[in-house]
Amino acid sequence: MIIKPMVRNNICINSHPRGCAAVVRREIAYAKNNLDRSKTKAPKLALVLGCSTGYGLASRIAAAFGYGAVTVGVSFEKPGSETKCGTPGFYNNRTFDREAAASGLVSKTLDGDAYSAELKTRAVQTIREAAKEAGMEAKVDLVIYSLASPVRTDPATGILYRSVIKPIGAAYSGTTLDMMTGAMIAAKAESASEEEIAGTIKVMGGEDWELWIDALLNENVLAGGVRTVAYTYIGPELSWAIYKNGTIGRAKSDLERAAAAINAKLPAGGKAWISVNKALVTRASAVIPIIPFYVACLFKVMKEKHIHEGCIEQIVRLYKDRLYTADAAADPKKVAVDAENRIRIDDWEMRADVQSEVLERMAKTTENNVFEITDIEGFKHDFLEAHGFGVEGVDYEADADPSGIKP
Numbered sequence: 015m016i017i018k019p020m021v022r023n024n025i026c027i028n029s030h031p032r033g034c035a036a037v038v039r040r041e042i043a044y045a046k047n048n049l050d051r052s053k054t055k056a057p058k059l060a061l062v063l064g065c066s067t068g069y070g071l072a073s074r075i076a077a078a079f080g081y082g083a084v085t086v087g088v089s090f091e092k093p094g095s096e097t098k099c100g101t102p103g104f105y106n107n108r109t110f111d112r113e114a115a116a117s118g119l120v121s122k123t124l125d126g127d128a129y130s131a132e133l134k135t136r137a138v139q140t141i142r143e144a145a146k147e148a149g150m151e152a153k154v155d156l157v158i159y160s161l162a163s164p165v166r167t168d169p170a171t172g173i174l175y176r177s178v179i180k181p182i183g184a185a186y187s188g189t190t191l192d193m194m195t196g197a198m199i200a201a202k203a204e205s206a207s208e209e210e211i212a213g214t215i216k217v218m219g220g221e222d223w224e225l226w227i228d229a230l231l232n233e234n235v236l237a238g239g240v241r242t243v244a245y246t247y248i249g250p251e252l253s254w255a256i257y258k259n260g261t262i263g264r265a266k267s268d269l270e271r272a273a274a275a276i277n278a279k280l281p282a283g284g285k286a287w288i289s290v291n292k293a294l295v296t297r298a299s300a301v302i303p304i305i306p307f308y309v310a311c312l313f314k315v316m317k318e319k320h321i322h323e324g325c326i327e328q329i330v331r332l333y334k335d336r337l338y339t340a341d342a343a344a345d346p347k348k349v350a351v352d353a354e355n356r357i358r359i360d361d362w363e364m365r366a367d368v369q370s371e372v373l374e375r376m377a378k379t380t381e382n383n384v385f386e387i388t389d390i391e392g393f394k395h396d397f398l399e400a401h402g403f404g405v406e407g408v409d410y411e412a413d414a415d416p417s418g419i420k421p
Contacts, residue, residue: 019403026401033402034105041326049080055343056081057156066103070160072325084120094416120148131169134229153237159244166217177217180206191306193394196384201303218265220272239283285346292363295396311375313389
């Protein structure tokens, strides 16, 4: 069938299997060209929670194709069929496993509810199977936590919690962009209730990260020097009302609490970090008030300064310049962190010169000059590309197999 993008209210409801595959292969090539396993003590067995898109996918690609690691990935995807498209992550996972097998790498991908106790049990079994297949000890030395979901069922109580993107204490109003048309839109969000705040912390906070580490510790499958990283975003002050000081920010604060708790229980030499990453186009960021406007201006500035990065570039820099430098690979205390023990790979985004120019562009932007002042076209491109559309070299007039069976 011929597959064209279907976008509704800045949400893309389908994906293209060949386009998704092309993006995965491009990221694999970048990891191979920019990481060298021979120059550092690299991860050997990695568990990536939320492995199918964005930073999680890039983390898995970099560990496997950059460092040669055995990888076990976990995500929850809707499969494609002969008549309906699957999620982008479904096609990404299929491509990753195919490319890993072709390169002689051991990879295992689990589909299911990562928040459940049952999936954690399956993951431990799969870690042991992958290690056995690779002829190595079943000891995970890298755990990436990159789960993103609007809902989570507490495995202890069976209660379903939902997350919301809302301010706390006062309603929010600001300007955002319709990336498909360039229209500037007044965005509003009502203040969150206490129940909504608590629900967002339950879904997006650090409790599940802790449960994963506990499960791996209880089954004795963590290496002595295991490193575990969860991802977060802080951003500029202009976004704090809806982000850092809102419900998401409360959840991310709980993620930092969890990092400290995990550090207290890891084996000797083990370490947990929060990595603060730069703003990128994701399926979620396109619908957060102010973020499309800010990111469109940010991309313009960072591209002009030749410091723009996508997911794979960010994660390669995280591995190469933070987690696995010659010094840090031998001693986790030598990983560069800020005063709050966070790794900062949003450092280029938050440079004073970058932020001042972004604010200037936002102040000057109108609907008459939006395509000139901002990189809304780049925002739109990255959004569609995350769903497999607009990828260079892909023939979108050719029949595609939505089941994902055919490469």
